[in-house]
Amino acid sequence: MPEVVIPIGPQHPALKEPVNFRIIADGEKIVRLELNLSYNHRGIEKAAEQRNFIRVLPLLERVCGICSHSHATCFAKGIEEIMGLEIPPRARYIRTIIAELERMHSHLLWLGVAAHEIGFNTLFMWTWRDREAVQDTLEEMSGNRVHYNMNEIGGVRCDLTPAQIEAALLRLPNLEERIKKYREMVDSEETLLIRFRGVGSMSREEALNYGAVGPTARASGVDYDVRRDDPYLAYAEVPWNVVTDTRGDVYGRTRVRIGELWESSQIVRFCLENIPRGPIRVDAPKNAPKGEILSRYEAPRGELAHYIRTNGTDKVERIDIRTPTLANWTSVAVCLVNKNLADIPVIVAAIDPCLSCTSRMVVVNNERRTNGAGAPGVQITSDPKNRQNRM
């Protein structure tokens, strides 16, 4: 076959959210590709600047449907630091429990999606069923399956009752059993191995160079996790390990995520068993003093950064959200060149992209760009005018 242009997205069965790859393929091989981002700009940052802190928290939860707690916690943690507030230990533990449950349901979701991308629907159905147990726990604790809204400036919204803790602990053994089962499956299931091994490989240098974060970077041997390197919440008090892998391919990323599932379940177990008594929040002042902060948080997909600038009022002057998916996009685009057409869904899914969260209206100038976007065969656009010209 001669070279053909294959448009993947913005509407495509492999993509759950809008993004567009223009793949120039020679038969089944990808020769070049162009990446178009930002189809779903929602103006959340601007909206956040119009609201006071109490109303910003639920808004920021809506940045992402999966890591909703991450965004709210990241913001609350930043504002509390500007205000100089120390939240009570019990609140820290509750936030940690929710955060790790969120990581578990996110990783289970990812495992299912990755399996679905290679047509392995049985694993997809299994992981999503097990994910229900995590979401039931979250619903019991917070009243909601997705947008938990547990955070307040100065603590958490509601306490965990002994009955809730007991119910959560009862669900954990089964989940741990399933996680072990998935680890076994990923290591022994032949079609999974064939499709994941050696696909989308990225060396440690490349991962650092293209600024990959989270499980994507850790699978390439970058030993970096905000939870350990810049501890927040209760992570400094909980025994846990950073999971890394040296393979750098989709298989390595799968192993890292399954390892993190296990660590998360252990963190949740530890926090539930050792949750300190006491109040769940302190009274926060209405206004924050003038200041700026870069609040970092290890979301399920990687390092999430909120840049917050306050000006002495009850609103932020500027908030800038850098989601982990944005940091990982370049590595995906680079990984895809010279690969097989059939590997696109797997490689894209391997960073666990969360596309709408990433839409931040950043204009990237390809001529002046020095890192990944300049790599051979890759072009990244997020300027709508530019996009229309070439569609």
Add this chain to the structure above:
Amino acid sequence: MTDPVFLLLYIFLFPGFFFLVAYALFLSYLDRKIAARMQQRVGPPLYQPFADFIKLLGKEVINLDGMDRRLVDAIPLVALAAVMTAFLYVPVLGYSPLAFSGDLVVVLYLMALPTMALFLLGWLSRNIFSAVGGVRAVTQLFIYEVPFFLALLTPAIMAGSWSISEIVLWQQQNLWLVFFQPIGFIVALVGLQAKLERTPFDIPEAETEIIGGPWTELTGRRLALMHLTTEVSLVTGSTLIAALFLGGPMLPWALPFPWLNAAAGFGLFLAKTLAILLVLSSISAATGRLRIDQLNDIGWKYLASAALVQVGIVLVINYLWVTP
């Protein structure tokens, strides 16, 4: 010469057209149900494949600009007719009344037609995903067809006949061929799975990669007929393998009444095709999709060599034991 009324009944009522369509829809239901139970889902009700078929027949047929409308209308019909014709030569109740020496080759040829139909549909759809899918369908055809043919022709070599019904008779007098040709049996099952484009061989229609491959632009009755074609292929393929390797519908001894013989044959036919379906469904539920280059490796390195080894073994057995 057979009675023409009997022949018409055979073609249109049983086991031809009506029974074949009903059984194909039933197998499709079972396939979906088995997959659903393995995936911890409830699965569809019994009438679901039939309801799907009727619903699709009523849907709008969309013609794309520049699409050859009449050709695209005709191709699914040709494909369906091909697999339905193939089924008439496979023994269901005993000896097929249409059997002639060499019908095995005709059946294999007719069963290859749906893949060619898919390729043509992909090519005519004027859609890049369809075109890529069509090319993949043909590439896959070249990979699995050689081992599949070799595996299905070894029973003919052993039984010394190119007629499926004769091969079934040979098995009645001797032993099921699966005992002589276990490798060939496995290769045939894998080949059938690839022919039907079921996971792990659903490469031409890989949903997450190329949307639906050749199926992408099919709508309404075209889609309904192509779905029916695949379902009928499943029946024809599993009946063929049951006939060639598992002794078909024949009991090793004759029962006192002819009708009892026919009933027993029908029961055997049901049991054997359902057993084959169970194996095929389990394979597709327990695997993910391969890549076309990986399938190329596996197909030529392992499947084709295994089929060749089987042919060699059969030739040796023939030389030592079965005197011509």
